[in-house]
Amino acid sequence: xALRAAATPRLVETGLLGLVxxxxxxxxxxxxxxxxxxxxxPAGDGGIVLGVGLGDGVFAHDADHxxxxxxxxxxxxxxxxxxxxxxxxxxxxVVLGGAAxxxxxxxxxxxxxxxxxxxxxxxxxxxxxxPGDRVRVAARGQGSRLAGMEAVRVxxxxxxxxxxxxxxxxxxxxxxxxHARLPARLCGNGxxxxxxxxxxxxxxxxxxxxxxxxxxxxxxxxxxxxxWDARWNHGxxxxxxxxxxxxxxxxxxxxxxxxxxxxxxxxxxRLAADAGAGPDDNLAALLPRMAGTEANA
Amino acid sequence: xxxxxxxxxxxxxxxxxxxWPPLADRHPHHVGADGAPFLxxxxxxVTLGVHPGDPATGHGADxxxxxxxxxxxxxxxxxxxxxxxxxxxxxxxxxxxxxxxRGVVIGQHAYVLCDFAEADLGRATVGDLVAVxxxxxxxxxxxxxxxxxxxxxxxxLAAMPGGTLADGRLEVHVTTRVPAEAIxxxxxxxxxxxxxxxxxxxxxxxxxxxLGLEGLRIGDIVLLEDQDHRFGRGxxxxxxxxxxxxxxxxxLHGHGPGPSSILSGPAGAFAIxxxxxxxxxxxxxxGAAGEAVARGA
Numbered sequence: 117x118a119l120r121a122a123a124t125p126r127l128v129e130t131g132l133l134g135l136v137x138x139x140x141x142x143x144x145x146x147x148x149x150x151x152x153x154x155x156x157x158p159a160g161d162g163g164i165v166l167g168v169g170l171g172d173g174v175f176a177h178d179a180d181h182x183x184x185x186x187x188x189x190x191x192x193x194x195x196x197x198x199x200x201x202x203x204x205x206x207x208x209x210v211v212l213g214g215a216a217x218x219x220x221x222x223x224x225x226x227x228x229x230x231x232x233x234x235x236x237x238x239x240x241x242x243x244x245x246x247p248g249d250r251v252r253v254a255a256r257g258q259g260s261r262l263a264g265m266e267a268v269r270v271x272x273x274x275x276x277x278x279x280x281x282x283x284x285x286x287x288x289x290x291x292x293x294x295h296a297r298l299p300a301r302l303c304g305n306g307x308x309x310x311x312x313x314x315x316x317x318x319x320x321x322x323x324x325x326x327x328x329x330x331x332x333x334x335x336x337x338x339x340x341x342x343x344w345d346a347r348w349n350h351g352x353x354x355x356x357x358x359x360x361x362x363x364x365x366x367x368x369x370x371x372x373x374x375x376x377x378x379x380x381x382x383x384x385x386r387l388a389a390d391a392g393a394g395p396d397d398n399l400a401a402l403l404p405r406m407a408g409t410e411a412n413a
Numbered sequence: 414x415x416x417x418x419x420x421x422x423x424x425x426x427x428x429x430x431x432x433w434p435p436l437a438d439r440h441p442h443h444v445g446a447d448g449a450p451f452l453x454x455x456x457x458x459v460t461l462g463v464h465p466g467d468p469a470t471g472h473g474a475d476x477x478x479x480x481x482x483x484x485x486x487x488x489x490x491x492x493x494x495x496x497x498x499x500x501x502x503x504x505x506x507x508x509x510x511x512x513x514x515r516g517v518v519i520g521q522h523a524y525v526l527c528d529f530a531e532a533d534l535g536r537a538t539v540g541d542l543v544a545v546x547x548x549x550x551x552x553x554x555x556x557x558x559x560x561x562x563x564x565x566x567x568x569x570l571a572a573m574p575g576g577t578l579a580d581g582r583l584e585v586h587v588t589t590r591v592p593a594e595a596i597x598x599x600x601x602x603x604x605x606x607x608x609x610x611x612x613x614x615x616x617x618x619x620x621x622x623x624l625g626l627e628g629l630r631i632g633d634i635v636l637l638e639d640q641d642h643r644f645g646r647g648x649x650x651x652x653x654x655x656x657x658x659x660x661x662x663x664x665l666h667g668h669g670p671g672p673s674s675i676l677s678g679p680a681g682a683f684a685i686x687x688x689x690x691x692x693x694x695x696x697x698x699x700g701a702a703g704e705a706v707a708r709g710a
Contacts, residue, residue: 308667
């Protein structure tokens with residue numbers, strides 16, 4: 117049995133414009149400081165990164181906050197926040213100009229602070245993109261409600277992606293199959309920020325990941341944050357559960373790590389997570405099953 | 414604290430900021446942890462009635478900043494002010510009706526927070542200039558190389574109980590042990606800037622939000638368990654951080670009373686003593702203890 121969005125409210129689609137980001141760094145010094153006090157140059161943090169995609173391990177690249185797609189921004193700060201708040205995982209996107217004009221993609225993540233939307237394209241498309249290229253995002257999903265399960269909130273999720281999530285639905289509980297269950301104490305940067313705008317970083321490193329349930333974690337994986345409420349701001353709430361998607365890879369900066377965008381959140385008696393690697397607990401498997409995928413691709 | 418330091422080699426730098434106004438936009442309400450909208454004072458400007466030793470929670474406020482909230486107008490000068498001001502640095506109003514009044518820095522919160530006597534706060538206003546005699550960044554403990562000192566004026570360290578034990582550990586007295594689940598907004602940020610909000614201190618809100626921290630007071634010396642704040646703020650099992658509560662109650666989910674970090678290192682380098690009386694007010698002679706004059710001034 118699949119989840120589905122309630123018939124009301126009727127969702128509207130907004131056509132948003134994002135520009136492919138150019139990475140930026142603070143003036144004066146290229147260094148960030150890792151958790152052992154060693155300086156390093158963070159590479160791969162935003163913009164166009166080649167050779168990274170859904171299904172790659174979160175520690176597979178010597179990069180910082182690396183995403184499985186191209187980051188979109190907007191030069192107007194308020195428009196950039198609106199782009200980030202309204203774009204939802206699974207939304208279709210299309211390149212409007214430049215050498216990759218007409219190529220389709222899918223929103224596979226977003227990031228906080230100033231706001232970024234992450235769009236995955238085929239590798240040959242990504243290779244033709246340049247910073248500044250214009251991308252249209254067909255945003256749809258915020259305001260969606262779960263049919264028959266009001267206590268579980270849905271956010272940041274295209275209704276067509278909601279419909280293909282790997283779930284077990286009982287009379288009064290939804291259980292989502294996830295790659296890992298991650299405890300609240302791991303949540304770092306992003307705590308206290310609006311879950312419709314920000315991902316929350318999970319503070320795991322290669323040495324400690326297994327002890328916290330994060331072994332083998334991949335970009336695009338479905339995960340559960342336990343004792344976590346993401347209805348408004350990300351924060352601790354005993355027995356609440358948040359289901360999210362891993363949208364960027366690890367970081368050596370203290371308080372940072374693979375980022376998770378919340379898609380479902382609710383009390384534990386209504387929302388559960390079955391952990392264990394499966395074939396369909398990653399966006400790489402789920403996106404091709406979405407209704408309308410062929411028409412868009 | 415009985416401990417050998419490099420205090421006699423530190424310099425004092427005179428910085429200048431101004432009492433910064435509270436800020437709002439056209440949409441004055443924010444969303445609380447239980448979903449209720451609120452409009453409350455707390456950040457910026459002059460906040461009366463709350464000093465070290467007073468309860469941190471229970472006020473009709475959000476991100477309660479006691480005393481004066483101070484920034485510098487030039488962005489880069491402001492970063493110097495925020496990074497270099499320390500807990501215990503002396504502050505002095507140099508313009509306005511309370512010009513000449515002396516106070517003390519109790520922490521950072523993207524503002525430098527300065528406690529003054531209530532009578533002085535009653536005459537101070539937005540725009541008044543505040544000189545901060547910043548001293549303490551670079552403070553080091555000769556016999557505790559694993560323990561990093563942050564954001565702390567040497568005379569506060571000297572006034573703290575504890576010190577070097579025969580077994581080589583550093584004895585530190587704290588009022589409260591804070592579990593890693595409580596760490597909220599501020600995780601992942603530079604430890605010399607702003608502070609670490611603690612969740613689980615939402616007096617009056619839902620019980621499943623509580624982590625038993627509703628009794629915190631402004632100025633309390635607290636222990637953050639499994640937190641490594643030597644090079645930033647992050648979760649790390651086996652490390653601890655000592656902080657001073659510098660801000661008070663929050664309604665936003667993921668936020669709460671916040672400590673400025675003052676000591677951090679591996680847990681084994683510390684001998685922690687639970688001591689409910691430990692408060693900055695008694696150490697620097699401000700707030701509930703009486704005069705707004707730093708110890709020795």
